[in-house]
Amino acid sequence: MIPFLREAVSGLFSKPSTEGYPFVPKEAPxxxxxxxxxxxxxxxxxxxxxxxxxxxxxxxxxVETEEGQLITRKFFLGSCTFCNTCADFCVKHAxxxxxxxxxxxxxxxxLVVTGTYLKKKPVxxxxxxxxxxxxxxxxxxxxxxxxxxxxxxPAKCVYCTLCAKKCPAxxxxxxxxxxxxTLDEDxxxxxxxxxxxxxxKCIIM
Amino acid sequence: xxxxxxxxSAAKSPWLFHINAGSCNGCDIELVAVLTPRYDAERLxxxxxxxxxxxxxxxxxxxxxxxxxxxxxxxxxQVPDPKVVVTLGSCPRSCNVFKxxxxxxxxxxxxxxxxxxxxxxxxKPEAIIDGxxxxxxxxxxxxGAKE
Amino acid sequence: MEILIKAVYILIFxxxxxxxxxxLWLAGIDRKLLARMQKRVGPPVxxxxxxxxxxxxxxxxxxxxxxxxxxxxxxxVGLISLVVTALFIPIGGLQAFGGMADTVVILYLMAIPSLxxxxxxxASGSPFAGVGVSRSMVSIMSYELPLILVLLAVGxxxxxxxxxxxxxxxxxxxxxxxxxxxxxxxxxxxxxxMLLVIPCEVGAHPFDVGEAETEICEGPLVEYSGAxxxxxxxxxxxxxxxxxxxxxxxxxxxxxxxxxxxxxxxALVFCTIVTVVSMTLTHAVMARFRVxxxxxxxxxxxxxxxxxxxxxxxYV
Numbered sequence: 001m002i003p004f005l006r007e008a009v010s011g012l013f014s015k016p017s018t019e020g021y022p023f024v025p026k027e028a029p030x031x032x033x034x035x036x037x038x039x040x041x042x043x044x045x046x047x048x049x050x051x052x053x054x055x056x057x058x059x060x061x062x063v064e065t066e067e068g069q070l071i072t073r074k075f076f077l078g079s080c081t082f083c084n085t086c087a088d089f090c091v092k093h094a095x096x097x098x099x100x101x102x103x104x105x106x107x108x109x110x111l112v113v114t115g116t117y118l119k120k121k122p123v124x125x126x127x128x129x130x131x132x133x134x135x136x137x138x139x140x141x142x143x144x145x146x147x148x149x150x151x152x153x154p155a156k157c158v159y160c161t162l163c164a165k166k167c168p169a170x171x172x173x174x175x176x177x178x179x180x181x182t183l184d185e186d187x188x189x190x191x192x193x194x195x196x197x198x199x200x201k202c203i204i205m
Numbered sequence: 206x207x208x209x210x211x212x213x214s215a216a217k218s219p220w221l222f223h224i225n226a227g228s229c230n231g232c233d234i235e236l237v238a239v240l241t242p243r244y245d246a247e248r249l250x251x252x253x254x255x256x257x258x259x260x261x262x263x264x265x266x267x268x269x270x271x272x273x274x275x276x277x278x279x280x281x282x283q284v285p286d287p288k289v290v291v292t293l294g295s296c297p298r299s300c301n302v303f304k305x306x307x308x309x310x311x312x313x314x315x316x317x318x319x320x321x322x323x324x325x326x327x328x329k330p331e332a333i334i335d336g337x338x339x340x341x342x343x344x345x346x347x348x349g350a351k352e
Numbered sequence: 353m354e355i356l357i358k359a360v361y362i363l364i365f366x367x368x369x370x371x372x373x374x375x376l377w378l379a380g381i382d383r384k385l386l387a388r389m390q391k392r393v394g395p396p397v398x399x400x401x402x403x404x405x406x407x408x409x410x411x412x413x414x415x416x417x418x419x420x421x422x423x424x425x426x427x428x429v430g431l432i433s434l435v436v437t438a439l440f441i442p443i444g445g446l447q448a449f450g451g452m453a454d455t456v457v458i459l460y461l462m463a464i465p466s467l468x469x470x471x472x473x474x475a476s477g478s479p480f481a482g483v484g485v486s487r488s489m490v491s492i493m494s495y496e497l498p499l500i501l502v503l504l505a506v507g508x509x510x511x512x513x514x515x516x517x518x519x520x521x522x523x524x525x526x527x528x529x530x531x532x533x534x535x536x537x538x539x540x541x542x543x544x545x546m547l548l549v550i551p552c553e554v555g556a557h558p559f560d561v562g563e564a565e566t567e568i569c570e571g572p573l574v575e576y577s578g579a580x581x582x583x584x585x586x587x588x589x590x591x592x593x594x595x596x597x598x599x600x601x602x603x604x605x606x607x608x609x610x611x612x613x614x615x616x617x618x619a620l621v622f623c624t625i626v627t628v629v630s631m632t633l634t635h636a637v638m639a640r641f642r643v644x645x646x647x648x649x650x651x652x653x654x655x656x657x658x659x660x661x662x663x664x665x666x667y668v
Contacts (some may be wrong), residue, residue: 004637008389011636018245021331022338028329055301055326077324079299103324104336106343110325111298173512214405242392247383250395250402255569256480258413258577261406285411285577348409 033082033097036075040115042094045071046168046191049086049095055079058086068120075113077103116172144204148190156202163194163203175203215261215287216345218250219337222260222284226277226348227309228267231327232294236264239330239337251337257283266293268300269311278316287347289340291321293333298322361439366446367524371438374620375589376400378596378627378640382635385628389636400589404582412578415452417477426472427576433464434590442520444606444615453518455503458598459496462553465587466492469562472584473572484571487643488555488562494650495552495559498545501658505542506602508665509533520601534603538668542661543603545654547630550595552650555588556633561643579584592631596623598629 019026027032052060057079063070074197075095087095107112142151159179164172171187172194174180195203225233232235239246240253254260257280269277281290290313293303297313319344323336361367387394396402414420419579439449440458451457470488473481507516510533512524517523523533533539552559563571573584600622607618641649 001637005633008633008636011389011391014391015244016388017242017391018248019243021244022249026331032327032329034329055295056304057299076299076321077295079295079301079304080324081295081302081303081326101325101329101332102335103332104321104338104339105324105329106320108298108322111322152386183222200477211405211409213575214402215409218399218402218406220403242390245387245394247387247395248393250399252403253565255565256574259570259573259581261410283413285413287410315382 014149017020022183026102028099030099032101033084034099035077035098035103036080036086036112036113037096037098038073038075039094039096039117040073040117040147042092043071043115043117044092044094044189044191045073045119046189046193048089048091048168049073052085052089052170054083057081062119065118068118070116071114071119072114076108077111077113078105078108091193091196113126119123129186142204148183149188149205150183150190150192150203150205152183152196153204154181156200157181158202160199162197162199166193166197168193207251212345212348215348216341218252219261219289219341219344220252220254220259221262221264221337222254222257223266224273224277224280226265226267226273226297226311226313227303228296230293232266232296235327235330235333236266236293239333244330244334246337246343248333249334249338249341257281258285260288261344262283262289262291262318262337263289264293265297265313268296268303268306268347269313269316271308271310272294274310274316277313281296281317289320289347290317290338291323291336292319293323293336295324295326298324301326307342361449362435366438366441366443370639371435371590371593372586374589374623375586376404377481378592378624379589381624382592382632384625385632386492386635389632400585404586407577407582407585408579410578410581411576412580415477415575418575419475419477421538422475423575424470424580425581426468426475426580427587429471430465430468430587431583433461433468433588434587434594437461437594438590438597440456440520441594442524442601443597444607444612444619446612446616447524451519454520455507455518458520459500459503462591462594463492463496465591466553467586469584472576472580473574474533475577476572478575480569480574481572483568484562484564485573487564487568488572490643490647491552491555491559494647496547497656498650498654498658499549499553501655501662502542502546502549502602505539505658505662505665506533508662509536510537524601524605528608529606532604532606538664539603539661541657541664543599545661546599546602547626548629548634548650548654550599550626551634552646553595554591554631555591556631558638559641559646561641561646564640592627593623596626596630599623599626 043165057076059074061072084097087097142153145151159174159176164174169187169189171184173182192205195205226240232320263284292298292313300311303309321336321340323332325332379400383399384394384397437458440454470485473485507518510517510523527533534543555563601620604622608615
């Protein structure tokens with residue numbers, strides 16, 4: 001009991017170890033995962049974040065307009081585990097978990113982070129004309145397409161099917177036996193995942 | 206004068222009652238951390254009450270499990286007015302990762318009105334202090350609304 | 353005129369108002385210094401006052417299976433008996449009501465608040481209260497014996513003409529002649545015993561088996577809310593004042609400067625110091641006793657200390 005007594009009396013005359021938080025602002029340590037910030041302009045609507053979210057906190061709504069789809073992505077922080085998986089999977093780094101920990105709300109809307117962006121309709125060109133133009137410099141390999149969709153270089157491709165497996169939209173079909181690489185242009189969202197994963201770097205964007 | 210004194214005291218002496226409705230213990234530990242010497246919520250008047258009858262603020266953590274649902278609702282009913290219900294962490298607000306489990310019947314707002322939600326999994330003690338400070342504000346407002 | 357002075361005594365000076373204010377001050381000091389001993393900032397000294405007024409503004413819930421009248425009357429009975437007790441304790445030589453056998457009266461009156469808590473708890477119809485009530489009874493039995501022995505020892509030390517006294521007035525007068533009893537080596541064990549009896553009587557931390565917050569949800573108070581709870585909490589604060597004032601009268605009395613108001617202030621400062629030493633320090637350094645440990649501790653160690661003093665006073 002004597003050591004406790006000494007501790008208590010010394011505590012009485014020493015500075016308290018309490019932090020002054022509500023009166024003194026405090027930063028979260030580096031690497032703390034707090035409030036989500038969504039950079040809507042970088043999103044390519046691959047939907048990967050929504051698929052990997054453990055808490056089911058991410059939802060998407062889209063409205064059809066003349067110019068294209070108006071897509072709103074909602075992050076409900078009241079359902080978030082702050083596991084960072086969505087940010088890890090986002091190929092465009094459109095999701096960021098900041099150090100802001102002040103997530104207190106009286107109503108549900110204060111806990112929702114949203115971002116809206118316009119997904120333009122793909123500009124379809126007449127395939128023969130495009131092919132005809134691309135015919136001449138074919139010796140140096142294919143050129144990147146103007147609408148940002150991926151192009152495969154058959155000279156380098158080994159048909160490993162990795163790109164098709166990784167494609168979040170399921171737009172790629174690769175047949176190893178027939179050595180074909182086909183792209184469904186309507187499904188493709190031009191996320192660049194295939195480009196990133198290709199071991200031979202044969203997909204050009 | 207007397208009424209003003211009581212109104213002012215209401216925001217200065219909020220007693221907490223903590224209900225664990227199937228929480229993973231993360232939020233519970235953080236709530237206890239708020240009461241430790243480092244964060245010392247007692248300097249703002251917060252005190253952990255032993256029974257719901259003494260409480261002003263009910264802090265619920267955890268998704269509402271089927272077993273705990275009746276008890277949570279009954280315990281919150283036992284708290285005398287004015288009272289504030291605070292959800293700690295994501296679970297009582299939305300069931301979080303336990304959504305869809307056979308044993309989880311949350312979220313809490315199906316059964317009682319939630320006044321303050323503190324998000325985070327688990328929330329930082331500072332965030333909990335923020336939430337409780339907001340709760341005392343509501344406590345004062347509710348007293349004004351009552352009379 | 354006589355009645356008016358009595359009314360002032362009862363309602364204002366050592367009575368209701370003063371006991372309330374000073375009790376809340378003692379409780380605030382206790383909480384603040386306890387926090388500082390635990391290296392915290394701690395609540396403001398006015399915190400118990402805020403708690404009291406907040407509880408007055410809360411809804412009062414009466415459980416369905418409670419005995420309504422007893423449940424609501426118990427806290428007020430306890431408070432009234434405490435206010436009456438306050439009148440019998442000399443503060444700096446000022447005693448509102450005195451008599452031949454103050455200490456016996458105080459002993460009886462101090463049992464009533466504890467009994468009020470027991471009645472209130474039993475009336476609430478909660479099993480937690482039931483457990484708390486039985487534990488409270490054990491704690492009453494624990495501290496009564498050493499308290500009686502301490503009072504006897506002090507009474508014997510203040511004996512005049514060979515008769516052991518029960519009058520606090522005489523104890524104060526004798527101390528004015530011989531100096532405070534705390535400086536009398538024969539009475540030091542009794543003073544230590546009294547310092548240990550104070551927290552048990554008040555129901556403060558290491559000896560709060562009856563109202564163990566973390567174990568049995570504050571025992572008899574489990575079903576109380578609103579104003580009755582506020583009165584119980586206030587009774588707790590007033591008990592702190594009465595017990596420390598009793599200690600001051602028994603062991604630190606007779607410090608006189610000739611001016612009554614200065615004597616009173618000195619006595620109140622002593623009360624505060626006794627609170628810090630006996631309640632805050634024990635709270636900070638000790639964990640709660642179990643029921644049987646409490647009983648054993650008080651009937652062996654504490655009673656033993658008081659008995660040693662009594663024997664020394666009687667024969668040395």
